[in-house]
Amino acid sequence: MTWVEGAVGSPYGVTNLPYGATDSGLWVRIGDRALDLAAAEQRGLVDAGGALRRSALDTHLAQGPAAWRAVRDRLTELLTGPSYRRDVEPLLWPVEELVLRLPFTVADYVDFYSSEHHASNVGQMFRPGQPALPPNWKHLPIAYHGRSGTVVVSGTDVVRPCGQRKPADAETPVYGPSTRLDMEAEVGFVVGVPSAQGERVPADRFAAHVFGVVLVNDWSARDIQAWEYQPLGPFLGKSFATSVAAWVTPLAALADAWVPAPAQNPPVLPYLQTADRRGLDLRLSIEWNGTVVSRPPFAGMYWTPAQQLAHLTVNGASLRTGDLFASGTVSGPARAETGCFLELTWGGREPVTLADGTSRAFLADGDTVTIRAMAPGSGGTTIALGEVSGTIRPAARSG
């Protein structure tokens, strides 16, 4: 049990311990407070070879599972052992006083498309009259590369993008601010240990490379995307901003959150097979200006994170520290479990009503979206993933 005041029973209890970063250094969260890891390492309370005295997790990420475990075990010791309280308590700061930045440097950002419900819903809306799932969908976890330079930390405002869209009744495209601005609730996996170019990383090496999890909001301008995306995929409809949580939850905190993944039929190729197909029982919620509009269940994703990693590298593509691969929109079978507003409002045709009585189909300027998630922690606890939140600012005036 932790000696930190208010942390017992908190979803950020001692079984959680996510990492964050400010310009001054790294932090580990406990309850409503965070431990200054640079100071802790400086004073010899924890030793990661200096990796905790950086302004991003990158160095620690690259150290690999043994170091990850050693640091976490030591932090648990410091935050539970009464004898450490005198030295450690002065290094705890209120979380609300921290100006959190991106917790790691994003190397390559890959976005999967692994919810069968999402892919099927989007297929019906984007390609009416064709089969809801493309013919390859159940044979491989479809993905594309996103723009890593526009990944921003939770709390960063998002400027409504401008671009081309082609109204259904128009001959030619028009230019202007997106009129169908959407979000996508996703779970992102943070790579720590790199791999060599030309060699694949099998699914069973997942835990040797992946450090942890962040919630992701993959903002999407549906009108821009619909016009641009064939034949080479989404580009400007996505590249203006992707938000990630400020706190990275280590996989070690989610050891009790693994659950069997849905059966796959047809059977997949051997490189995508694992002895133990597991998903994570993360229960997401999406708040639109404070109203919970959906509760997407991550456990039902068709493709697991280990399969995604195996696919991503099967062609010999190397991993770098800081690679981020996201699950794709997390949607369950029910309307109130969908992970984006395109699905929630069925292409904008069925608006939702928020708590303030206003109605929404897509995002309005000034709207705030917050994605949260809870998961089983060890010892019967419930833990929270760091939330990802963002507010829409009006489009920039054309220069």
Next chain:
Amino acid sequence: MTWVEGAVGSPYGVTNLPYGATDSGLWVRIGDRALDLAAAEQRGLVDAGGALRRSALDTHLAQGPAAWRAVRDRLTELLTGPSYRRDVEPLLWPVEELVLRLPFTVADYVDFYSSEHHASNVGQMFRPGQPALPPNWKHLPIAYHGRSGTVVVSGTDVVRPCGQRKPADAETPVYGPSTRLDMEAEVGFVVGVPSAQGERVPADRFAAHVFGVVLVNDWSARDIQAWEYQPLGPFLGKSFATSVAAWVTPLAALADAWVPAPAQNPPVLPYLQTADRRGLDLRLSIEWNGTVVSRPPFAGMYWTPAQQLAHLTVNGASLRTGDLFASGTVSGPARAETGCFLELTWGGREPVTLADGTSRAFLADGDTVTIRAMAPGSGGTTIALGEVSGTIRPAARSG
């Protein structure tokens, strides 16, 4: 006129002066030699605030056009003024002794699709029975994000990728080494000066942000690509490796290479219009095991680099130092001007014969591809872009 022996009349004469990097620092090429810029700055022969004493161009790239011009002017002075010869000549090394590395850290890698001939040829092969060009093609320069972590420097071997492909007569996909391994000859633009997220970079600000040019070989596994690319675009078919030249040619060296770009019809939206639509008169050649098999002309590209930059940022996506955006495959109208082997051999159905008498449809293990380019330099000179070369290694055994 330069005093460097053998450099007068060389395609790497004093009007060229491309930059490269080794682990020990930066270099500028002149003839068959290269000047050690770290040593030159150390000795006070040139001053870039320490930016030349790095193992990559990144710091100098971020300094912007005034610094780029000042350094280039000073290097020209050092390499032409006879009085500098005594101090500078000892800092010249034979180019063949340098172990060149990636000249800059690739931030985001974007690949366009801007040759009408290429898009039309590929459309006919990938989507038979449909219009050769997608409906959006003449309204916007189509692009997607590639994997920046697998961009490698010229001379790096490329391991044949494995992955899924679906033979036309099969019910389900099979796994194995790519059997249709291809290359794509492209021209890449290297961003120096970053931009703010949420603000667009108009086409007329091209020269304020873009530092120079590298030749690019965007290796492509056509069988993997064909099966995976719908609906989200190319992924594993491209992400195993992209090769770039070891020498970055500054745009300043190409000031006389601008030529009018092809007329655009239908007219494009205002953000894609420029007073002066210009392409670069780069004359590429592709060597397959030493046999020149094609001579793609870059001047005929439908979308110009300035339009590509304006499109890439119109949604507010920020630029970072080291962003690389490539033109897409450079293909002219004639078969002997196509920029990839898919087009050159028309989907593999019309193999080419190399100088050694062997026949090829796609790349065999051990094959080497080298892309070169010549361009008009200032004062009536002809300059060479640094070549990009790579050799195919057999697929890794499955683990």
